[in-house]
Amino acid sequence: MKNIKLHILVIFLIIAAELIGTLSFQVGPGKVVLVPMFFALILGIILTLKPVKVAKPKDMTDASSLIGLTLLLLMARYGTMVGPTLPQIIAASPALILQELGNLGTVFLGIPVAVFLGLKRESIGGAHSIAREPNVALIGDMYGLDGPEGRGVMGVYICGTVFGTIFIALLTTLFAAYLPFHxxxxxxxxxxxxxxxxxxxxAALAAMFPDMQANIAAFGAASNMLSGLDGLYISLFLALPLSEWLYRKCYKVKYGVLPEKAVRLDKKAKKEEAAK
Known part of the structure; x- marks a missing residue:
């Protein structure tokens, strides 16, 4: 909190991103929408590059400690969007709650691919969910963001913010144009x-259905808020234990030993090397 330089950089990123605003463009029948958060992330990455040398490692470490606080503010903002349309949301609540079970698919797809690409425990942080804000907080609390699980979840989080915003907006508008979904x-x-x-x-849906703009925003915010709430418990009690189990199985298939035995063998080899 005492890093004045960090606060100045954050204010600069916010102002620059808001000045750029929301940009959208057509891709066939679909529409890609780039929101200010996307530009803030890109500018933040640029500030950390070595040739620029604006944000130092200490600034990035200090910034990571504020993630939990910003997530609290974000969830409060969601609550203000949900309130006015609460009756419609309550009527759709079973679908809103059960949809989070679909995130377990990332475990079965992501863990085997990550392990066979050579990742170790980074795969648990990155593939136990879609690695969004609540999941970053969960992994940070359970494993720490400086460990391999933290690196995994932050890597997927950043990729999701950069590429996910483009992909999901395009996918949503293609579904709205060609498939009979409300x-x-x-x-x-x-x-x-x-x-x-x-x-x-x-934003892409609201541009296609301007007369439903308010309700579309409310349903999206309510779904997002519930995904953050019940999704946190699904990640904690289902996805993470499943990820740990599947990681051990995939690790043994690839390397022929369980990961904990591999760690012991590695320590033993290092001791023997140091003794020579």
């Missing part, structure tokens, strides 16, 4: 637990 159902599907993805998708 705009509200697509808005609910957009609430995967990511503020940037939900905002991008909802």
């Amino acid at each position: 705009p509200y159902s697509l808005a609910m599907a957009a609430g995967v637990g990511s503020a940037s993805m939900m905002t991008s998708s909802v």
